[in-house]
Amino acid sequence: MADQGTRVALVLGTSAGGVGRHVAMLAGGLVRGGHRVVVAGPPSTERAFGFAALGARFAPVPISDRPRPLADLRAVLALRTLRGAHVVHAHGLRAGALAAIALAGTGTGLVVTLHNAATAGGAVGAVYALLERIVARRADRILVVSPDLGERMTRLGAGQVEAAVVPAPSLPPSGRDPGDVRRELGTGDRVIFLTVARLAQQKGLETLLDVAKELRGARGAEPGMGPAPGAAAGSVAAGPAPGPGERAPEAVFLVAGEGPLRGELQERIDRENLPVRLLGDRSDVGDLLGVARALVVPSRWEGQPLTVQEALRAGTAVVATAVGGIPAMVGEAGLLVPYGDIGAMRDAVARVLADEGLAGELAGAAARRGRGLPGEPEALEAVLAVYAGLS
Structure with a gap:
């Protein structure tokens, strides 16, 4: 079924980041391989990622980021036009469930890649639980970005679940001197800790602010810090902490990204002078x-975060919560702590701040890890093998 000339439909919902970039990568690669590709999703995704410019046909379908009954009905009706494809590959839980409903009884092969966990509670959480059951029982193949998602889908009755390959695109070098970057940022000689994330609930940014507050308050105290409580197996052991009377360097936390929590986060930063x-x-x-x-990745949950892959390829150490697919990705290249354990996250950041030797060791491990990460060829090979396996 994955012979040259296969008709492939890629379906996605609202996206401004990783999912859209992944679908664009697949669309472009499949087109270059001689396959006929249609991408179905909200018009905003075509504006953001330019699927048509990659050689795919774009079909506008109103798949929103949350349950909307009328829009969802229109999406199902629009997705029925994809029945002529050899395979439909939906990305995300909502896109997968709507595609499953639209394709029911048609015999069209359906692959669903789950890029995120459903973390909402209440009525919205109940809706997402229903969508999970629909995907688990109706998709021919389910690809997951972390082991916990795979276990959940299997418990819900999924027949065939496999690991997804979701590589980050390479970051082209800008040629800018690091000193110029620092001057533009105005960080002086402070040690920079970077977080790249959408300013949204899943990313756990309130924990980052808690850590920044505690480190600022503890600066100049005698640390005496041992291994971070709850550090995941495989993390590099701590180096020496500053001795009595020594002061750790000053840190600044930079957050790159936008999202609905910007106002709330900025208000707290200003109020507490973080x-x-x-x-x-x-x-x-x-x-x-x-x-x-x-x-620094304080997230409640992550699958195969592109920013972590980018950090590893850049040879940048990682301090992260041990959730989802992060532990398998990071390995020995970072310090991992349980989500929600502010003390453990604070201690892990403080160790990297105070010990340049440890930071260098982690950076070297990150670079080695980054060289072994899969890229676009491996991702395309993996999905073509899945398509070929559909009966």
């Missing part, structure tokens, strides 16, 4: 990684 700066969306993440001591 050493945190919200940079907004940035096109120079590679430059930011080049001047950061570590990437």
Whole structure:
């Protein structure tokens, strides 16, 4: 079924980041391989990612980021036009469930890649639980970005679940001198910790602000810090902490990204005078990684986060919560702590701040890890193998 000339429909919902970039990568690669590709999704995704410019046909379908009954009905009706495809590959839970409903009884092969966990509660959480059951029982193949998602889909009755390959695109070097980047940022000689994230609930940014507050308050105290409580197996052991009377360097936390929590986060930063700066969306993440001591990921959940892959390829250490697909991705290249354990996250950041030897060891491990990450050829090979396996 994945012979040259296969008709492939890629379906996605609202996206301004990783999912859209992944679909664009697949669309472009499939077109170059001689396959006929249609991308179905909200018009905003075509404006953001330019699927038509990659050689795919774009079909506008109103798949929103949350349940909307009338829009969802229109989406199902629009997705019925994809029945002529050899395979429909939906990305995300909502896109997958709507595609499953639209294709019911047609015999069209359906692949669903789950890029995120459903973390909402209440009525919205109940709706997402229903969508999970629909995907688990109706998709021919389910690709997951983390082991916990795969276990959940299997429990819900999914027949065939496999690991997804979702590589980050390479960050082209800008040629800017790190000193110029620092001067533009105005960070002086402070040690930079970078977070790249949408300013949204899943990303756990309130924990980052808690860590910044505690480190600012503890600066100049005698640390005496041992291994971070709850550090995941495989994390590099701590180096020496500053001795009695020594002061750790001063840190500044930079957050690149936009989202609905910007106002709330900025209000707290201002009120508590925290050493945190919200940079907004940035096109120079590679430059930011080049001047950061570590990437800090305080998320409630992540699959195969593109920003972590970018950090590893850049040789930047990682301090992150041990959730979803992060532990398998980071390995020995970072310090991992349980989500919600502010003390453990604070201690992990403080160790990297105070110990340049540890930071260098982690950076070297990150670079080695980054060289082994899969890229676009591996991702295309993996999805073509899945398509070929559909009966």
